[in-house]
Amino acid sequence: MTVRLESVTFTSGDGATPIPSYLAIPDRAGPHPVVLILRGVAGPDDGYTEIAQRLAEWGYVALVHGWKVRGIDPADEPVYADLQGAMSFLGSVAEADLERLAVFGFCRGGVHAVMAARAHAEIRVVVVFHGFAFRPAGAQLGAEPYDLAGGVNVPILVLHGTEDERAPMADMRRMEARMQSLGKVCSFVFYDGARHGFAVRTHPGYSEDAATPSFEQAKRFLARYLPVPG
Numbered sequence: 251m252t253v254r255l256e257s258v259t260f261t262s263g264d265g266a267t268p269i270p271s272y273l274a275i276p277d278r279a280g281p282h283p284v285v286l287i288l289r290g291v292a293g294p295d296d297g298y299t300e301i302a303q304r305l306a307e308w309g310y311v312a313l314v315h316g317w318k319v320r321g322i323d324p325a326d327e328p329v330y331a332d333l334q335g336a337m338s339f340l341g342s343v344a345e346a347d348l349e350r351l352a353v354f355g356f357c358r359g360g361v362h363a364v365m366a367a368r369a370h371a372e373i374r375v376v377v378v379f380h381g382f383a384f385r386p387a388g389a390q391l392g393a394e395p396y397d398l399a400g401g402v403n404v405p406i407l408v409l410h411g412t413e414d415e416r417a418p419m420a421d422m423r424r425m426e427a428r429m430q431s432l433g434k435v436c437s438f439v440f441y442d443g444a445r446h447g448f449a450v451r452t453h454p455g456y457s458e459d460a461a462t463p464s465f466e467q468a469k470r471f472l473a474r475y476l477p478v479p480g
Contacts, residue, residue, distance in 0.1 A: 252277040252410075253306035255299060258313075263334030271316040271336070271362055272299050274306035275345050279357050282310045283350035284340055288333075288366070290357025290447065291322050303355070308469060309478030311346040313339070317362070326365065326392040333366050348372050350463030352476050354468070355381055356450060357416075361395055368401040375475045376406040377468050379449040382417045383425035396421075399428050404434040407471045409464040411444025411457075 258273045272295065276282055285305045285406045289298045297316045305312035320328050340346050352375040355363025360381020367376045383396045406429070410422050422438065429436040444460035447453030451461070 251307050251309065252359070255303055257273070257277075258339070259381070260335050260339035261475055262328070263326065263338070265330035267319070267328070267332070267335075269316045269319055269335060271303070271339075272302055272314040274299075274302035274312040274314075275343075276306050276309050280311070280345035282311045282345055283352070283472075283478060284313070284346045284348060285352045285354055285472075286311055286336060286340070286366075287314045288353060288355040288359030288362045289314060289316075289318065290359050290445060290450065290453070291318070292357070292454065293450055293452040296450075297450040297456075300451060301449075304465065305354075310352075310375045310472070310476075311340075311343060315359075315362075317359075323390045325390055329362055330365060330369070332363065333370075336444050337370060337372065350374060350476050352377065352472060354379070357381065357447060358389075361385065363391070364395045364398050364402060365402055367406070368398060371476050374404055375472065376402070376404060377465060377471060378406065378408045378423035380405065380410055380414055380417065380444075380455075381408065382415075383421040386416050390411070396425055396428060399425065400432055402434060404476055405471070406437075406474050408436070408467065409441070409449065409467060410438065410456075411441050411446065411448050411460060413443055414446045416446040437471070439464070452468075
C-alpha cells in the first residue's frame with residue numbers, strides 16, 4: 251500500500267506552543283484507525299518517520315508526537331499538554347477515526363503512553379517498546395509506570411530486550427507480575443540479547459533481529475484489538 255507522509259505542526263494543549271510532528275496516512279479511502287507514536291529521546295526523527303510509514307502501510311493513520319521540542323528530559327505537565335494537543339489535532343484529520351486509537355510508546359515515550367492510557371478514554375490499545383517500569387536514575391521526577399499500572403484498563407503489549415541497560419529485566423519482571431496480579435490484559439515479550447532502543451533503526455541500540463519480530467508481534471496485537479477493515 252502506498253502512503254502519504256507529511257510534516258505537520260499542531261498546537262499544544264497549553265494553547266501556545268507549536269509542536270512539530272509527522273503524519274502518515276494510507277493512500278486509500280478512510281477513515282482509518284489511528285496510532286499515536288510517542289517517541290523516545292535518542293536518535294533523529296528518521297527512525298520514527300519510518301515507523302509511521304510502516305504503520306500507514308498496515309492501514310493506520312500514524313502521528314509522530316514531537317514532544318522533543320520540550321528538551322531531552324521534560325517534566326510531565328508540558329508533555330501531557332502536548333498529548334492533549336495531539337489528540338485535538340487528530341480530531342481534525344479527516345482520514346482518522348479517533349474511536350479506534352492506539353498508542354505506541356518508545357523508550358521515554360512508553361512512560362507517556364501509560365500516562366495517556368489512564369487519561370484518555372479514546373485510547374483502546376497500548377504498545378510499549380523498550381520502555382520503563384521505573385524512571386532511570388537522574389531522570390526528571392514524575393509518576394512511575396509501575397505505580398500507574400492499576401489505572402490502565404486497555405490491552406497493553408510490552409516488548410523488551412533482555413540486555414536493556416536503561417530498564418533492567420528485574421524491573422520489567424516486577425511490572426509484569428504487578429500487571430498479572432491486577433488482572434490486566436497485558437502481554438510481555440522479551441528478546442534475548444536486545445538492548446535499549448532495539449526497535450528504532452536510528453537508535454544506537456538498534457537490532458534488526460529483535461526489531462523485525464517485535465513489529466510482527468505489534469501488528470498481530472493491533473489486528474486483534476484494533477483491526478483494519480477489509
